[in-house]
Amino acid sequence: MGDNQHVREMVTRAVQQALEAESHRTVPARDEAASQLVAHPPLWPLVSQAALVRTDEEVASLWARNWRPADAVRAVRRAWQATETAMAVDLIAAEARRYPAAAFDRRWHEQLRELDASVWWGRDRDYLAAFAQRHRLDRFATASKLIAVLQLWRWLPRLGPVGPLPGQEQAVDLSAPLPGEPKMLGRIRALLAKAESTDFPEEAEALSAKAQELMARHSIDAALLSARSGRAETPAAIRIGIDNPYEQPKALLLDAVATANRCRAVWDKHNGHCTVVGFDPDLDAVELLYTSLLVQATTAMNHAPVQHRSRTRAFRKSFLIAYAERIRHRLTAAARSVVAAEPADLLPVLASRDAAVADETRKLFPRTRTGRALRADDPLGWAHGLAAADAANLGTSRQLRHP
Incomplete structure (x- = not known):
C-alpha cells in the first residue's frame, strides 16, 4: 500500500509539472517528468497503473472542452509521429471504460470504432511495458511520449460544441438516428x-x-x-x-x-x-x-x-x-x-x-x-x-x- 501511494503521488507530481510548462513542446519539462517516471524500474508496473488513472483526467478535460476522439487523435498526428498517435488512441480507449455504451452518441461510437480504440493490453499495470514492446521503445522513450501527448492535449483550446458529452443527460436526443x-x-x-x-x-x-x-x-x-x-x-x-x-x-x-x-x-x-x-x-x-x-x-x-x-x-x-x-x-x-x-x-x-x-x-x-x-x-x-x-x-x- 505504501508503494502504491508513493507512486501515485510521484506520477501526479511529475505529470503536473510537465503540464505547467510554457509550451507543449517544452523538452526539458518533458524529459524531467519522464526521468521521474522511470527512476525506479521495479516500480514500473505501478507507474503504468497510476499513469492511466492520471491520463483519464486529461482525456475527460478534452471532452469538457468539446473535443471528440477523432479531433484529439488528429491533433496528436499533426504534431507528432505515429507512435504518439497510437498512444493517444490507447489513452482514449482506456478513458472510455469509465462509461456504459449508452453514454455515447452514435457518432462518438463511430469514431471509437474507426480509430480502433480498444483496450488490448490486459492489466493496466502492464500497459507501458506492453506499449514499449509493441513499438520497440525503452522505458524513457515510452514515458516521454506519454508526457508529450498529455502536454499537447493540455494546450488545446476550447472548441464549440458538436454533440453531447459522454454521459450527458438529454431530455430528448434530437440528433438520434431514425430506426434502422x-x-x-x-x-x-x-x-x-x-x-x-x-x-x-x-x-x-x-x-x-x-x-x-x-x-x-x-x-x-x-x-x-x-x-x-x-x-x-x-x-x-x-x-x-x-x-x-x-x-x-x-x-x-x-x-x-x-x-x-x-x-x-x-x-x-x-x-x-x-x-x-x-x-x-x-x-x-x-x-x-x-x-x-x-x-x-x-x-x-x-x-x-x-x-x-x-x-x-x-x-x-x-x-x-x-x-x-x-x-x-x-x-x-x-x-x-x-x-x-x-x-x-x-x-x-x-x-x-x-x-x-x-x-x-x-x-x-x-x-x-x-x-x-x-x-x-x-x-x-x-x-x-x-x-x-x-x-x-x-x-x-x-x-x-x-x-
Whole structure:
C-alpha cells in the first residue's frame, strides 16, 4: 500500500509539472517528468497503473472542452509521429471504460470504432511495458511520449460544441438516428468503398448511384417526417478533418459538398478541421460523399499522365481547386433539378431548414470571415482536375437528392 501511494503521488507530481510548462513542446519539462517516471524500474508496473488513472483526467478535460476522439487523435498526428498517435488512441480507449455504451452518441461510437480504440493490453499495470514492446521503445522513450501527448492535449483550446458529452443527460436526443439508420449507413459506406476500388466505370457508376439514392431517400424522409409530425428537430454539427498537404483545396471541396447538401462548413485551419452544420441526415451525406470524392480525386490525380509538371505542387494544387469547383457546379445543378421535381409542399420545409442551419451556424461561429479565393497557377493541373471531376461518380440517373 505504501508503494502504491508513493507512486501515485510521484506520477501526479511529475505529470503536473510537465503540464505547467510554457509550451507543449517544452523538452526539458518533458524529459524531467519522464526521468521521474522511470527512476525506479521495479516500480514500473505501478507507474503504468497510476499513469492511466492520471491520463483519464486529461482525456475527460478534452471532452469538457468539446473535443471528440477523432479531433484529439488528429491533433496528436499533426504534431507528432505515429507512435504518439497510437498512444493517444490507447489513452482514449482506456478513458472510455469509465462509461456504459449508452453514454455515447452514435457518432462518438463511430469514431471509437474507426480509430480502433480498444483496450488490448490486459492489466493496466502492464500497459507501458506492453506499449514499449509493441513499438520497440525503452522505458524513457515510452514515458516521454506519454508526457508529450498529455502536454499537447493540455494546450488545446476550447472548441464549440458538436454533440453531447459522454454521459450527458438529454431530455430528448434530437440528433438520434431514425430506426434502422446505422444499418443503412453501413450499406452506404460499403457501396461507396466498392465504387472507389473497382476498375470498371459502369460498376462504379451503379454503386455510387445506389448510394446517393439511399442518402437522398433518408434525407427527404427525415425532413418530411419532422415537418408532418411537428417534432422539434434542430440542426446538429460534426467535425471533419482537413489534413495537409493541400488543405485549402480540400476545404474547398468539403464546402462544395456541404453547400449542395444544405449544410454550412466553417474551416478551422489552426486545428485542422471543418465544422459542418446541418440536419443529421444531411451531415451523414456530407461526410460520406466528401470522403468518397476525395478518394476519387486523389486516385485520379495520382494516375494523371506522368509528365514533368504532374509531380509538382502547383500541378496538384491546381488539380484539386479545379476539381472542387467543378464538383460544386455539378452538385448544385443536381440539387436544383431535384428540388424542382419535388412536391410544392416541400419548399416551405426547405426554407425553414435552411434558416435554422444559418441561425445555428451564426450561434456557433459569431465571428467567421470569408476566405480569399484560391489561385490555380498550373493550366495542366486545372485541365486534369476538371476532367477528373467530370468523371467523378455522383450517380447519373437520379443524381443527388436533397430534402
